[in-house]
Amino acid sequence: MEPRLTDHLRVVLIFIILISTGSSENDLDSKFCGTWRHGKGSLSLNVNISTGCDGISISANQSALSIDGQITAQCRRLNVIQLGLDSEEETHFCLYWEPLLDQLKLQVGGKNLTLCWPASLQGRCCTDLSDDLIAPEAAYGIKNGMVKTDLITPNIRTAYRFKGQHIDCKALCDQESQRSTQGNMTEQTAVMSLDGGRIEHPCARSIEVEMKEDFRGYNVTSPATKGVSAESTTTVHLPPALKQAAKKTSKVVCTFFQNNSLFQEVHKKARILDDVVGITMENEVITNLSEPIRIAFHHDVIPIRHSRKCVSWDTRKDPLQVNWLVDGCEIGQKGAKHTECLCTHLTYFTVLVQMEPRPVRHLLALTAITSLGCAVSVISCVALIIFLFRKSRRCNEQSIPIHLGLAVSLAFLNLLFFFTGVLANVGGESVCVWVGAGLQYTLLSSFTWMGIEVFHTFWLVYRVFSPFPKYYVWYLVGFVLPAVPIIILAAVGDIYGVREVVPSDDVANPYLMCWMKDNHKALLAHYFTNMTILAILVSSGIVMLFLVYREIRTRDEWRQNRVAFLSIWGLSCLFGATWGLTFLDFGPLSDFILFLSCILNSFQGFLLMLRFYMLDWMRKQAGGSALGSSSSGSTRQHMLQAQEKS
Structure with missing residues (x-):
């Protein structure tokens, strides 16, 4: 009885904390994380989301993780998603909810899934989610359940349920705007609909530019924010080629976002800048501009040992996942505190800072x-x-x-x-699997x-x-x-392949070679074989x-x-x-x-x-x-x- 009593007291304490912190201001976002204890078979995600504000339930068993509830303004979703994860017995996951955007996202086993896509500002938002269910313990389920940074219980529960409350969305947006002027903006994300159209963040700052017949280019600077110096602004140069490429409209919208910390967990070895710029034209898909759009980001000092890339947000490969890609963008001028991106298409842009592996000088x-x-x-x-x-x-x-x-x-x-x-560039992944294994064999020999x-x-x-x-x-x-460990590693799989070596002076063009891959399994194999011997x-x-x-x-x-x-x-x-x-x-x-x-x-x-x-x-x-x-x-x-x- 004592562990169960401790469990109850912990929930009561966290509930009191949530009430005390929410009495003065409402939650602008919610985050629930835990470790899913499951079996070794095929794993799936069951989603049943509908409109309302009754609450949301996260449950798990031996083979499935389920998300059910009514917290959205207009998102409805009912389907089963095969996760295709490794057969480990435990998988970490995090569920994010942003009421202003009506957006629900899930990170599970290294995958980033958007369950409810961003929408325009609604009348009522469902926020202030609080735990109100003491589910039974079991061998399979969710352990180490956490609300943001507060641990609910380390024990394995079969389910968690969170109740929400309605609030006027405009009041919530005003609250976020007030916090941003104090230098403490909430987590925000770039916004794009499932079909590629533009949806403005309800609290983002947008500037609309009319490209007239005599359009010769235009510079757009992000609006100044209290507590932020003028040197920290972002400038976008719209070239005349943009007017020539536009067929349906002459209006272009530049939207400036800040503090996109929600995206940081997408890249374990990299992070993006706080600033993200969205450049969109309604009902237009613009690619392959003859003259690039120039985006000048001003930021904190980036150390020389950390490489950087200009990236854009793309959802075409997998509509459920967010992908930061370097396609269509390259770095122009750069310094310790500024980076210029040259991009030939329209979407959302930022700078990806590579934390590791360390780029190679010379x-x-x-x-x-x-x-x-x-x-x-x-x-x-x-x-x-x-x-x-x-x-x-x-x-x-x-x-x-x-x-x-x-x-x-x-x-x-x-x-x-x-x-x-040569073999990495000509043969690609299929050839490099054999060449990488052969290279390690000759090294060990x-x-x-x-x-x-x-x-x-x-x-x-x-x-x-x-x-x-x-x-x-x-x-x-x-x-x-020496052939014995090579055979074992080849049987394990996903060890050998194409390896990128990033030069410090041109991070956008890495050197390709056939060797061990840059993943967790290959790193362990490298240390247990090459470095140990x-x-x-x-x-x-x-x-x-x-x-x-x-x-x-x-x-x-x-x-x-x-x-x-x-x-x-x-x-x-x-x-x-x-x-x-x-x-x-x-x-x-x-x-x-x-x-x-x-x-x-x-x-x-x-x-x-x-x-x-x-x-x-x-x-x-x-x-x-x-x-x-x-x-x-x-x-x-x-x-x-x-x-x-x-």
């Missing part, structure tokens, strides 16, 4: 270096493979198969990386062979007289083992190299022969250390580390070839002593000569 230079390095590395690895094959005919060194495995894996890694951009090289050096120094495992064992480890490689490589150095630093051959130094240098540069620079990509030296990592890793095949050729040349210069070309160089000298030949 992307063109990095791409050129990487392409050159990969091309050189592929040629170098092929030359090294030929060299090692010829060497294997003259002597029977146990290390040659290991060197061959590393050279082959690096050759394929650099070859795929060299063509990944290269990491594995690097680890084998380091382990081989450690083995030869510390276990001189112990037999080394046969070469086919290492081929299984180096080529077969890289961390193990770097840490174990450093430890083993330190142990090798400690063992051989007192030997005569270390003090007398330069090959030992060259061998240690080659190991530290090739087997993990250069890839370890990835962990240092932060702070003021970020650009330097990025360039250094790019150069060393893309030219790694060339460095590998250079190391072996120099070791062989120095061996010949030393008089042909059996130094070998193993990863331990001269550290083994004559002491290991017999073991090497075995």
